[in-house]
Amino acid sequence: MEFTKRLLEQFLTLAEEKHFGRAAERLSMSQPPLSQAIQRLERGLGATLLDRRPGDLRLTPAGAAFAVEARRLLDAQTAVVERVRRVAQGLEGDVRVGYVSILSHRHLPRLLRAAAEELPGLRIHLHQDSTATLVEMLRSGALDLAFIRDPSPVSDDLAVHDFASERIVAALPDGHRLAGSDSIALEDLRDDDFVLLNGTALPGLALQARLACREAGFTPRCRADADDLTGLLGYVAAGLCVSLMPEDLRGFPVPGIAFVPFRGSSPYLRTTVAAVRRTDADAAVHRLLDLITRHAGRP
Amino acid sequence: MEFTKRLLEQFLTLAEEKHFGRAAERLSMSQPPLSQAIQRLERGLGATLLDRRPGDLRLTPAGAAFAVEARRLLDAQTAVVERVRRVAQGLEGDVRVGYVSILSHRHLPRLLRAAAEELPGLRIHLHQDSTATLVEMLRSGALDLAFIRDPSPVSDDLAVHDFASERIVAALPDGHRLAGSDSIALEDLRDDDFVLLNGTALPGLALQARLACREAGFTPRCRADADDLTGLLGYVAAGLCVSLMPEDLRGFPVPGIAFVPFRGSSPYLRTTVAAVRRTDADAAVHRLLDLITRHAGRP
DNA sequence: CGACTCGATATCATTAGCCATATGGAGTTC
């Protein structure tokens, strides 16, 4: 039994009109083929749908039930078309997004809010991990999009889009001679003891910090190192060293530490990029990526 | 866009096999028409369903969504057929049943239980009213089946089926000289004061009680009357009169009253019949009516 | 580079679904 739209439409019209002649007219056809279509329908269903009493056509209980179901089938079909089109256009769907922990502070909530407003049909699945793991997951198809650290080992099957560049600021202990300044120059710290990242966890930041010092014309005297930011913060708060950190941390006041920006053309840490597979044709991913690039670089 | 079963089946098979050749083989057709069918489907939907990369066919997000929806559409169609057939066979549906209050004591719960077990797909809508009103509702189509009193004004557009015959018993005050008997004869009460129904509420019972006395060879001396059974019970419990009542009431002991059956061929009150419209072809009504007649006459 | 795989395209035959006209037949009305 095949339920074509035409057949369902014919039955529904007949169910409304309760008159073969009028229904046929509304359907722009003659009466006999309508009779036959309905008969085929009844044979196919194995049930009588109409109580044909002379001059008074009415639906049997089965016919009334089928009228309801027929309308549902029609609605379901158009709904399927709608849904598939929306998925194809990326207005509906699932996107698996990976990110490094730093992002969560400020950018991620803002992005999620914007996505929920602009692309309400998207379900975004979040996964936090290290840059290296995220790249691997992205390449293997376990993720669709990832916010990762740059510089990082990005092969050419991935396309990257600049997302957020954070400036480096100085982290000084409260008692430091420059702790009260509005801004300083990096070379003002050439004679200070530094604590820097050793590069195991955040290689990008560790590298950039050293590069910035070299550009400023000195090699930082490293009194200590640490493998994550909280370690750095501990050393600085103890008053033993100064350090360089992403400006993001200024939003989280740490007792005993002053974050002071650099003057003029200060060293940048180009931190976060959004990466996707070059071959990925998923429209939802591209819509999300578009939204991300439009939100890139904002504070 | 028309979703024939064949087309959905073709897409689903292809979605499983991810290979045009193998899918065509499983569908007992050659590969080219399958390609064309899928292309027509994609054009009709206005969306690309397959990612055709050489040697590795995969579904696009839209294709994956459509695969889910296609399966749902197929299931929905077969479910519709099933449902319509069940309604046509009377295994599913709505039946509006009217009944007179007496019935509710014992028969109605039993019937509903049996119906729920034997015809679980039926939704039974209950309505209690007087015999006259029920007959009118039945005829006008507001009810499908009614348990009514007999004798009653049943026109020949209704078909009636005997359902329950209740015997008349004597209701005697506890102190009555026959209150302890196992059974008595109606003429034993010829000199007692009676309280009987005046016929406004339960004309059948009122009439039958008087007919029974006439058959026993006497006219009951009516000291009082009442328009319902509780009125009768009050008079009897007060010790003022005896009365005649349906034996149903023996199940509800009333303080101060003894119900005593009549000996031998005691007078019957043929109380309740199930009535339906003769022209009604509703299979659910007939199934229920069949169940009712099979349960007729049981205690 | 040549064979192979796999999907797309071109062309054609068959069928059956759909609708039209003409007619039949039951029931109602005046």
Next chain:
DNA sequence: GAACTCCATATGGCTAATGATATCGAGTCG
């Protein structure tokens, strides 16, 4: 009972859906 209403039946034409064969073209691999 004659005209009318209304649905069913009979018959025929047309279109469009369906699938088969043959071929092409891109990509892969030894």
